[in-house]
Each structure stands twice: as structure tokens, then as C-alpha cells.
Amino acid sequence: MTKNEVKLIMKDKTQEIKVSSTSKAIPVEIASEKVTTAPPTISSEIQQVFLPLLKNSNLAMQEIKNRYQKEVTLENASLVYTPGVIGKAIIHFQDKNMELREDQERNLILSSSEFMNWEKSQEVKISGLLSGPEQKGKFSEIPSSLNDPKDFNELKKSFTDFLFYNSNFKLYHSPPLKIYSKPNESKAEFILRLNQMARESRDEEVDKIEQKYAKEFEKLKLKMSKSQDTLTKKQATASSLKQEALLSAGESVVGMFMGRRSTSSASKAMNKYQKSKTVSVDIDKAQKDIVSINQEMESLENELKAQIEIIKQRREKEINEVKEVIIQPKKSDIEIKMVSLAWIPKWEITYKENGNKKMEIITAYY
Structure with a gap:
């Protein structure tokens, strides 16, 4: 599949439908009012089929009643087969990159009109074609152009062109x-x-980044644990030193009252006091370390949340970015199954509505 065969279009655009410049409009003589009770004779080189009768006269009459939303009286219902053309084809859409291998069936009907051109065709779903009429009826005259094998060959060529320019397969990307x-x-x-x-990709990505940050959190938790242990020990030491300093100071005071001067007790008290001041500095440092570690953990947690939010927003944006891809077939991918003369069943309904006699033609194959 080449770049020219694949067109990427945004969802707010529609595909342009091209019409082949080589597609010929074959003029057809408008059928006269002449009808027969048997199929007209046609060239042996032209295949003919009959469309199935899917709508009986009662359903045709009901269709008229539904249209007028009032009671009408049926006078006569005649089955008439009119000539047309049916084209059947299978289009093979293939693309390895897109893992596409899909068949599309096309069934087109051309009714008798001034020009037999596939642009005027109607897409139909037909369960099966018949070799003869299901029910007795009348047959309209065949225009001379529909009884000419050369014109049918032209219709086959133009059918391929029409399908090439008017067939596609849509995917999303x-x-x-x-x-x-x-x-x-x-x-x-x-x-x-x-x-x-x-969601699966997001969860996987979030798991990876959480594992990465978990290592940093573990390091900070370890630092926090050490700082808290240090603080606890220093606080215990400070408390012990204060008590010892108080005892030493007490001994010195008691000695003075008893007439004994103890330089040793005073010296001990001073040493204890100096040590307690040093420990107080250590306690202050440990407390500051704990505050700093808490701030680091909070900052790291906010950073993790921000990273997760970025991942979520990116994944959400990816989901919303969806484009239509229109794949057009190659001519070699178009398999023509049939281009044949088709007898189209129609009901010629005569009825009265408000006392006025009327006649309508109701298609009976869909």
C-alpha cells in the first residue's frame, strides 16, 4: 500500500468522492408502455438474473397507506418485472502495516433510465439471485442498449472505475x-x-517511578532514624550531666557551710556544666537535621506527585489524539463477480383515495 493509497484525515474532515473521467454514460432508450407475459428475448452473450421478490402486494399496499396516513381502497395489484443492471464485486483491502486484510462486498443496481451510469446506482443487500421469476407477472420491454453485448462490456469497465474511486475502508489510528x-x-x-x-501503560510507568523514588525515601528514612537516635542519646546524656552537675554543685555548697573548701567538687561541677553545654549544641544540631530531613521528604513526595500527574496528563492526551485513516483499493484488488441484466420486481398498485383512482409503482425487492 503506497502513501497515495492511504490518506490520513482529521475527524472534522470528510473524504472527497472522485468520479472517474473514463466512466462512460451509456444512453438507454426509455422503455415503452409495452409489456409481455414472458421475458423478452435477449442476446445469448448477456447473462440475466432475477431479483428476489421480498415484498408481497399486501406489504406494498400497506406502504401506500402508511404514506398517506389514511384509508385507501386497493383495486388491483400487478407484478411487473422491469430491466436493469446489477453489478456485484468484492474489494480486497490489504495493508501489512495496519494488519488489515478485509473483503468488502458491493452490490449495485441500475434501473432503466435515460443514462446507464453507475453514479445513479443504488447500493442494495441481496440474499440471493434467481434464474427465473418467483411469481407470474408482466415484463417491460428491454431498451436496445441493454441488449447489446458491447454496451455491457463498457458497463463492466466503468463499474471497475466507479468502485475504484468510490470505495474505501476506514480505520482509526x-x-x-x-x-x-x-x-x-x-x-x-x-x-x-x-x-x-x-491505563495499563500508565500504571506500569507509575510503578517504575515510584520504585525509583522509594529508594530515595529509604535513604531519607535511614537518615531520619539515625538523627532521631542521636537526639535521644544526646538528650539522655544532657539530662544525666545536668543531674551530675547539680550533685557536684550541691556537694561544694555543703562543704562551704561545713567549713570545708572543696575545689574538686567545684571543678567537677564546672566540667559537667561545660559538657552539658556541648551536648546541648549537639541536640540543637540533631533537631535541625530532623527538620531538614522532614522538609526533604515532603519535597520529594511533592516531586513524585508532580511526576505522576505529568504521566496521567500525557496518557490522557494520547487517548484523545485519534485520527481517521481512509484506505483506498488498488484496481487489482477489485474483483468483479458479475455485471448482468437484472429483472427488477415491482408492484403496479391501482387504488382509490377519497374516491380518486390512482396508480403507484412500489419496488418489491427491498
């Missing part, structure tokens, strides 16, 4: 995730699948 939708997967289903994939 997520450029950030580099994923295409599955054949016949709706946009809603595709986005739902992207959501699931994005």
Missing part, C-alpha cells in the same frame, strides 16, 4: 501509541481499548 483499530471496530470501541491500554 492513534499516532502516539502507534496503534490502528481493528477492521469494523467503531471509534467508541477503539477509544475504549486505548483507554485500557493507556
Whole structure:
């Protein structure tokens, strides 16, 4: 599949439908009012088929009643087969990069009109074609152009051209995730699948970054534990030194009252006091370390939350970026199954509405 065969278009754009310049409009004589009870004779080189009768006269009459929303009286219902052309084809859409291998069936009907051109065709779903009429009826006259094998060959060529320019297969694409939708997967289903994939990718990415930050948290927790142990020990030492200093000072005072001067007790008290001051400095440092570590942990936690939020926003943006991909077929991918004369069943309904006699033609194959 080449770049020219794949067109990426945004969802707010629509595809331009081209019409082949080589497609010929074959003039057809308008059928006269002449009808017969048997199929007209046609060239042996032209295949003819009959469309199935899917609507009986009662349903045709009900269709008229529904249209007028009032009671009408049926007078007569005649089955008439009119000539047309049916084109059947299978288009093979293939693309390895998109993992696309899908067949599309096209069934087009051309009714007799002034010009037999596939632009005027109607897409139909037909369960099966018949080799003869299901029910007795009348047959309209065949225009001379529909009884000419050369004109049918032209219709076959123009059918291929028409399908080439008017057939495509639509997929959806997520450029950030580099994923295409599955054949016949709706946009809603595709986005739902992207959501699931994005959640899984997001969770995996968040797990990795949480593991990375967990190591930093462990280091800080270890520092915090050491600082708290140091603080506890220093506080215990300070408390002990204060008590010892008080005891030494007490001994010195008692000695003075008893007429004994004890330089040793005073010296001990002073030493204890000096040590307690040093320990107080250590306690102050340990407390500051704990505050600093708490701030580091809080900052690290905020940083982790910010990183997770960035991941979530990026994944959400990826989900919302979905484009339509229009794949056009190659001519070699178009397999023409049939271009044949088709007898189209129609009901010629005669009825009365408000006393006025009327006649309508109701198509009976859909």
C-alpha cells in the first residue's frame, strides 16, 4: 500500500468522492408502455438474473397507506418485472502495516433510465439471485442498449472505475501509541481499548517511578532514624550531666557551710556544666537535621506527585489524539463477480383515495 493509497484525515474532515473521467454514460432508450407475459428475448452473450421478490402486494399496499396516513381502497395489484443492471464485486483491502486484510462486498443496481451510469446506482443487500421469476407477472420491454453485448462490456469497465474511486475502508489510528483499530471496530470501541491500554501503560510507568523514588525515601528514612537516635542519646546524656552537675554543685555548697573548701567538687561541677553545654549544641544540631530531613521528604513526595500527574496528563492526551485513516483499493484488488441484466420486481398498485383512482409503482425487492 503506497502513501497515495492511504490518506490520513482529521475527524472534522470528510473524504472527497472522485468520479472517474473514463466512466462512460451509456444512453438507454426509455422503455415503452409495452409489456409481455414472458421475458423478452435477449442476446445469448448477456447473462440475466432475477431479483428476489421480498415484498408481497399486501406489504406494498400497506406502504401506500402508511404514506398517506389514511384509508385507501386497493383495486388491483400487478407484478411487473422491469430491466436493469446489477453489478456485484468484492474489494480486497490489504495493508501489512495496519494488519488489515478485509473483503468488502458491493452490490449495485441500475434501473432503466435515460443514462446507464453507475453514479445513479443504488447500493442494495441481496440474499440471493434467481434464474427465473418467483411469481407470474408482466415484463417491460428491454431498451436496445441493454441488449447489446458491447454496451455491457463498457458497463463492466466503468463499474471497475466507479468502485475504484468510490470505495474505501476506514480505520482509526492513534499516532502516539502507534496503534490502528481493528477492521469494523467503531471509534467508541477503539477509544475504549486505548483507554485500557493507556491505563495499563500508565500504571506500569507509575510503578517504575515510584520504585525509583522509594529508594530515595529509604535513604531519607535511614537518615531520619539515625538523627532521631542521636537526639535521644544526646538528650539522655544532657539530662544525666545536668543531674551530675547539680550533685557536684550541691556537694561544694555543703562543704562551704561545713567549713570545708572543696575545689574538686567545684571543678567537677564546672566540667559537667561545660559538657552539658556541648551536648546541648549537639541536640540543637540533631533537631535541625530532623527538620531538614522532614522538609526533604515532603519535597520529594511533592516531586513524585508532580511526576505522576505529568504521566496521567500525557496518557490522557494520547487517548484523545485519534485520527481517521481512509484506505483506498488498488484496481487489482477489485474483483468483479458479475455485471448482468437484472429483472427488477415491482408492484403496479391501482387504488382509490377519497374516491380518486390512482396508480403507484412500489419496488418489491427491498
